[in-house]
Amino acid sequence: METLGDILQQLSLAQGPHTLPKHELLQDHERIRNLLSSQKARHAFAHTFSDHTPHSSKAPLDSLKRITISKLTADTVHYGRVLVCRTIAKPLKFVGVQTIIEDPIVGQGSSGMEVAAARLSLYNFANFTGPHSDLNDHLPIGTRLFIKEPYYKPGSQDAVLMIRCDSPDDIILVPNEQVGGKLLAGLRWSDALPIKYGLPIKRGLKPQFESVDGLKQKGNEQFARKDYASAIDSYTCALELDPNNAVLLSNRAQAHLNLDQFRQALEDAEGAVKIDGTNSKALFRQAKALYGLRLYEEVSSVLKKLDMASADTEKLNQHTLQRLEEQQHGRYDLNNIFQEARSKQPPILDHADYVGPVRITKIAGKGRGMVATEDIVEGTLLLCSKAFAIVFPSEFPADARQNVINQQQSLSHFYIVKRIGERLQREPWTATEFYNLSAGHSIPPMSNTLQIDSDRIAKIVDTNSFTPKTYDTSSSSPMFPSNPPSTESSSESDDSKGLGLWILASYFNHSCLANARYQNMGDFIFVRSTRDITKGEEICVSYVLPFDEYDKREKTFNDREFRCQCQLCEFERAQPEATRHRASLLDQFYEMHNAIAKNDHSIIPRLMKIIDELRKTYETAASTGINASTSVSANAAKRKGGKKNKKKTIAAASSSSTTPTFVLPPRQLQLGMFPPISVLFHLYRSCAQLQQAVKTMVEGYELLPQCGNFVHIRAETAVAICMAYQQLRSSEEEARWMEIAKKEYELLYGVSKNWWDNMRKI
Template structure:
């Protein structure tokens, strides 16, 4: 029996701590928020998994003293009152007390039971906060539907609420809540029978009008989650307020929560009939739900009655544009990229596309994505909108960035399932690791209150999530893109789940490449793919050493990679792999010294490169099997593309790139050119190296330009353009190249 077993057994005999114990623990937690050593535990997987949809009027009152640990108290509602300032750690936590029942005015109030309440997913504020009384003032009456009572990690019980709809904060005197009839409160707070709860500013709890004003202010600041929270609370007081319904619908549209927006517009129409404003909002929601025919019918009718409405014309154009995206994969990548750059949170409204691929069941492997026919390099295979994504700008920093992103994505998916239960079938059929089999659910069996399986969702995210690119196009500087070709990324890039791309398999040397723009994920063929061949993308950086790539796959619950790179490295003696890791570690340590360009930096770096080469089998002499000028990489053998031995020497790319910088700074352009040409030989068109190939070609072009060798410069500019076309498509490649390298283009034209 472990510690928590003993603790639970003890608490079952003594389930309710005293008032002083609860208040002391709460004060200690508040003080710890200002301590640098404060540690927050991820508890997203510890909810009951149950969401109450019961009507308040159907529930019977239960008291804190009647709660049982580890139980969801179905059919009951807990009525309690806050007695101190709430704090926010991961959840909003507060101490509460039971009401008292007094039959006669002269009776002495009995001692009341005290407990703790933790409200999860109630606010969108960042980080811990020591005072949340602006949201829940001291003395607020809470009605908690079907409460879940559990043991917390600190050894004291609490009522845990994961869904804001399960908690009602009673406004004003609560005259509309019969369940409060006859109840009074102890005089600890100096509050008589259910008065208007006071904020620190002295104002009463907000009315529906106040909440709508605050919601409008939040919406203007683009704090849409807070705006929806205000509108929802206001609608709890005035459920038939059309202005509130339409305000919330607009905010749902801003967050691309189209199903909720459609529901609000329909509810508003039921109250006082339809009108152009509601029809336009409904058409926009239907467009977001890919119900283009219904949206188009509404818009065409509006266009006839209101020909001058620019918004109607814009939406009709968007429908036509999305038809081209959906049917033919015709995306204007550069404009989509600029659209994402201009948005604080890049939720984009574009159509999905499925190209010459399909998902099939492969015996012994499970469901995999394969080619439906022979595919040429550069072909668009998929464009998919995220099922759910958390961008870096949305992260609440409650731990390490990776843990925070994953836990918040799990919470967002759980919310989405409650809002859109029909998506449960698509989500639960995804691979959830070695220990969980996919759950195939018939859509007709899904009700309005689906089971939210946090463990399964967590495993699905762990195995299938992708990290959104912060800036997948190289950032231009005064001298062009960064010389090393590295992509600048945020320390907290976030995490997202895309359903269709979750059937892609991993390979370090993959036949396809994925990149994201906002919440859109694109997949393109990086070489020819034969009919029925599995489509693979790299799930980890192929520039990492073998042991790190392997550990990254294990963290995702995946097995060994069998690509050519991993197979060749596994075949090497362990001592050789260890020596390579040691040399790369030495290179990381000498980076700062080398960057200063000390007198012996170049010599030290050359020695390291020489030793690093010795950890690879000697490449055969003569011409490489792949010419950058010829475009396609490798020799095709059946469904496999065998890369030449030179392209297996990936670990040389980093040190050689730094060597080019040192040689260029010292004016040794001829030597720098030789090293760059070797890098061009090594770089395969796979993973993040596909983007580096573009930059390498342009660096070579710049050096040829500085040496006055115009013909060679033109050849390598063409190579760079060709690589852009493979990554972004023939229709987009040259335009993106011009945007990325416009300063180079201008400099070359001057020669």
């Protein structure tokens, strides 16, 4: 019996780019379609991976000149041209959506002549996963197409030349009013295939020989099979016959809800309620749609019209009240959110967004950024936001990497670009806020936000995405990096990471010594101030890991097309020789990773020598011209005063300047010493040299600034010192460091007894 693998192997035997006659293209296409249907396509891939930079046409249709398949050139994007063609085969979804297209007959040619045909592969068009053997309902045979600036390339399996399209906006399904337009003028087709115009789906087509009740029953059966898209089509056909049927509108609203199509669901539910205001199902579905659109105040208004005795209504009401508390006051039960994110796979959570005392504005020399609208106390929640799009490693198929031709790109990048394209296609009203994000300094603003521009999506992801952070709270040495810096790139390590894009969070610019820090839980990002911030001051987060060396940080900045001018970067630029020597010493330290993992105490002398050599590289700090205006003790004293007294202090500072300069003492610029010091503490503690361990780690804690990502390390370090004092049975010091750790965690997560109790259990 012939298998799908057999067919693909046969196709791959051909050598070199070439074309096939129409009948052979149709035969190969039909063989694959039949196999997909009979075998349910176990070998097919659920997602699309590109082997090139996706092309997306920026040209308006009326500026393009007509071209035919027979005039296309291999391995070429045909700029300034539009391909006029029609489909002649039932489309299928294998990797992308595939069909066969043919040229029209130009001029006075014979109707029976053989015209050029080609495969057409459409990527990022289907917003569902998995293979499908027949998509004729969505792209019927005979559909006329305009393909803007077509890309003609050899297929990856058999080198047969094909048209590849990565952007849905590059395909235009010819509407009725353009049948006689200039691009179609003088064209005829080789046979009498039925001609299709307009949007090629069932919606809007007049049903024939079916009753309203029959179509409703058909839709209900499809709904019961969870074929919600087909159910929507059946309900739509029924509504063509009976447009004022509230039950049909309500049923279609529920089908849209099950596909997370909340705006369409709201439109149908509101239509049903307008016809029948007593329809409780329609009212409830209206409330559910508003909830999905995150319009919680409107949800409350609708729920007041329903019987709260219903368990479903009461549950939705309770969730809505919780979301309003989050949205209006920034009050989140972080302990429950943390547990929820750990227990769900993937961790897609149901919570509201919150915007605190921040606003977007232009920042001199940087473009747009985020500033404080009032004086802000350290530990204040500034922003909570649900991801516009996010992917987690748990979502990657086991064989996904072997199907990626461009091995330099991570799976998370491919997946998130695809996911964003699907969302923009499904929810075009979200395009403006997405395309308003920076795609890099060299990319001008986008004029047509209705276009799905794959190339621009990828650049926006490159410029604005965050890697969701996770921390191993069970590790006895959480400060030591589990993956030390390497001079070699590793696609495997990249594939173990997720990627997320949050719209508002993208407007926070970078500083290595940031005054705020982001933390993600599931698909939500929380941004909290890590020190006092004055009104009008820019708020920054760090895009790099706390102890990344200067060269690695600089590469990240170059990739994102900016230059960091924080005190740490300026300090290290001012001492290039010392910075290079420091990097060499840290390389020696990271090479000891295996011995450290085995608790090999014999490396302690080597560690101590590396720490002493690192200390010497900082001896020139005083000569760099960097003046210290703050200290660890000053910050600690300020924090003891409480938030009321601190507000007065901040107000006094802000009255003199809206953009104060935060300067660290030279001691807290010696950050390269911390990783080996933290490991030395761990080794001392494992061999019961507890007094030496505590002395070592207290020095490490004093190195850490109260900035950005370092706050998390400060908290973990305080806990580690506390545990060491517990082993020493020094209850007074244990209690003191426990209080220090608690204050550090309040900076990270706010004042929350439940959260602190949970951290102590961990």
